[in-house]
Amino acid sequence: MSRSKESPPERPRYLALLAAPPAIWAAHFLVAYCTAAVWCEKVASPGGSLGAAGIAIWIFTALALVAIGTIGLLAWRRHRHGDGEPPHDFDSAADRHRFLGFACLLLSGLSAAAVFYSALALRLVGSCQ
């Protein structure tokens, strides 16, 4: 793991990354909802099973978790940048970098939990009924 103490320059993408984990949750949620809704309206009869749509949603879930995990790992590295500890509240580029990493790490955890909840819903209520 890099323990560089260089001050990372300001880049808008550092801020954008903060929104990435919950955005992945949102995308997963929307795609899962639309897939299920279209399948239940257009393919399955009312009360029918999810069938192929269920498998597709499981694949989306796996992809979403991998993506969130990857971002979480990146965020963890930023959080561990240099030798600062939370609360990362110094007026320095390094602490700002660590803070954005820390917040992104927490958001990755929350987003992963929310995706997991969706998967749980699929596991428990896997039909159009």
Next chain:
Amino acid sequence: MTRDRPRDVEPLREPPPKEVREAQATRLLEAWKTPTGWRYWSAVNNTEVGLWYTGTSFLFFLFAGALALLMRVQLAQPGNDFLSPELYNQAFTVHGSVMMFLFAIPIFEAIAVTLMPQMLGARDLPFPRLAAFGFWCFVIGGIFLCGSIFFDAAPRGGWFMYPPLTSSYQPGIGADIWLLGFSFIEVAAIASAVELIVGALKCRPPGMRINLMPLYVWYTLVAAVMIVFAFPPLIAGSMLLEIERAFDWPFFDAARGGDPLLWQHLFWLFGHPEVYIIFLPSIALVAMIVPTFARVPIVGYGWIVLAAIGTGFLSFGLWVHHMYTTGLPGISLALFSAASTAVAIPTGVQFFCFVATLFAGRVVRSVPMLWVLGAFAIFVLGGLTGVMVALVPFDFQAHDSFFVVAHLHYVLIGGALFPIIAGIYYYYPLLTDRSLSARAGGVAFWLAFIGFNVAFLPMHMTGLRGMPRRVFTYEADLGFDTLNLVSTIGAFVLAAGIAVICIDALRPKGREPYPQRNPWSANTLEWVQEMPGKPWGIRSIPEVDSRYPLWDQPNILRDIDEGRFYLPDAEEGRRETIVTTIIDAAPLQCQRLPGPSFVPLVGALTLGGFFIFGTYHRWSLAVASLVVAIGVFCHWLWTATAEHPEKERKNIGLGLSLPLYMAGWRSVSWWAVLITMLAVATAFVCLVFGYFFFWTIHDDFPPDPSQGPHDGWIAAGTALLLAAWASTVLARRGNRAGRAFPVYVALAAAVAGAALGAIALLAGPWAAGLDPTAHVYPAIVWLLVIWCALHAAVGIVMLGFCIVARAAGRLTAERDIDLQNVTLYWHFVALTVAITALVVTGFPRVA
């Protein structure tokens, strides 16, 4: 932690000589002077507009509260005839709508507009006239809506206005007042959201990196971004419903292919985030109050940022939990139930942080803290019943009963009203230079807290016993009688608590001394304000090194007051503030701000005329009003935006020289256009969602491509509009290269392309003979095409503006804000047109 707090820029070691300081202060006061006499109402400064905004939204709160008392009197005993059924329907509709649209959201924006510049050490937010415009729109729309109940013309379809009740069974004008009145107010809300987002991102003081931002600003930023994405679905839905009511296009009429459920989707896609748009900024006040009175920094700053952003996102995945009983597939319900439970995680996280902070510090007793603790107690109960109704089987039982009424009031009063009142007690000295009485505050709290619980706790039981909401009366001996009477008594006790606050606020305080500066020993920059306050916002803009500058930065008050930091002067007599970078708040630009003007008021009146005349179907007057409004906006843009400074750079002190003009993505106006267009694009996506929604529920939607719009015209229109977009991009490039003639040619070609393209697009459904009143398919196709054509029309006005600006020398190679922003607008138009063409002519071929 023993590291020394780094300080990158030191204030001046010695203060400027006294006579220099006094001259600076005089010039600053002159530049920021509040207009007097009747011109007072032309003020645009945040201190004035914020105060009017807060006061007006509180008046609307009292009005809606009075309606609630009338309803409680009606329900106090069975078979009561105090209110007629018609008036009762109007009362609960106006009560809910006013509390949501005219109190909860506006007071967030009011408080944010007032406090945020102070908190950021900015002289004002970047678009003061836009904030004033938002306020005047809000006042006009609010009076229009509230006034209607005195003429027995108010909306009566409930605050969520479900069709077909509101489309086919309520022919009066009430629903139109709701749809158009609130659309107008929503425009104002989005305008304020743009102001707040750009303010939070671009107007922080130098050094206030994103990890040092006050939590209030984090919450405000999240809530304002939520407004940008949550309000457009409602605007789109309102547009569909109003078009159905006014022109008989059957979007929600099942007999002609429409579906009332589409309204529920669009409404709740707005309605659920709305709850959090109200909750987050209110809890933001708590995040400021708790560390002040615990006397320690907040515990878990990063966790609270997580909570704010996480809640902001998750709240968009909850809308169907208002629709559990509409017959959606089980898997859909389960997904929304999962998200509804997940949102409890971030909501809980912030409460644990607040409680941990209180345990970590030594809490000082005070009225604001009392209200905060009351808010915690009430909101936690509301949150718990929220998790109950998030579960589908329980919700099936409780849906549309008084249980839900109890739940939502626990959430909103605990999560919003009590924190707002805490905030009012906390910030009252800043707003008015006087303090509220601690004794009266305590009395008010206990009356309100006890009254609230007496009123709403029994309602859980009333609901579980089966009393539906929104019934004007009930039979005796069904088990509701005593519970309802108790609720009514509680409601009046709660009202007495609110009355005590009003009396305390309104009693004359002229003889009382000013409170001391920073009376609560708080830690953030808004408390720099002197008592009494000065209109300049802050004497000099400090370099910030900490989350709690007033606690951590020694001598900061002295250094600010003596003008040892940035912008201590207004040499040119202009209003100015500093624009900084988004993440590290590095100084970028010295931004000149416009002064007092009646233009925002006139703009709001004329735009309001369009909506109000439209409500009465006086179309010619409505269109005339709109044309005048467009003229006013052009005048506003021409005279008060993208101003050419007399010099390139300005020395703002401490050896820092900043440009006075900046175009493109670094400028605040570019960001404002981007955010506005994201909102517009969201509304468009909702219309496209409507198209696909109809596809999922109908086997024959879209019909055979041969019955759709004329492909050739749509293709021609799309090509012309895309050419107009390309031509606009070329004009921007040519302008940057300093070539005049090609710029005129490209802009003129863009105008021609846009005009012809819009006509060709409209010819698509027209040539195919599509009748929008016959079925929902032609209706939605027409609507998408008209949406594009209107965008082109607005684009033509913008291009014309640029041509005139270029000719007048206002638009030059270096100073090209107008053209940069118009190009950004056209990027969105191109995307909208391309998607529309793919949907209306491409999708029928693959469906």
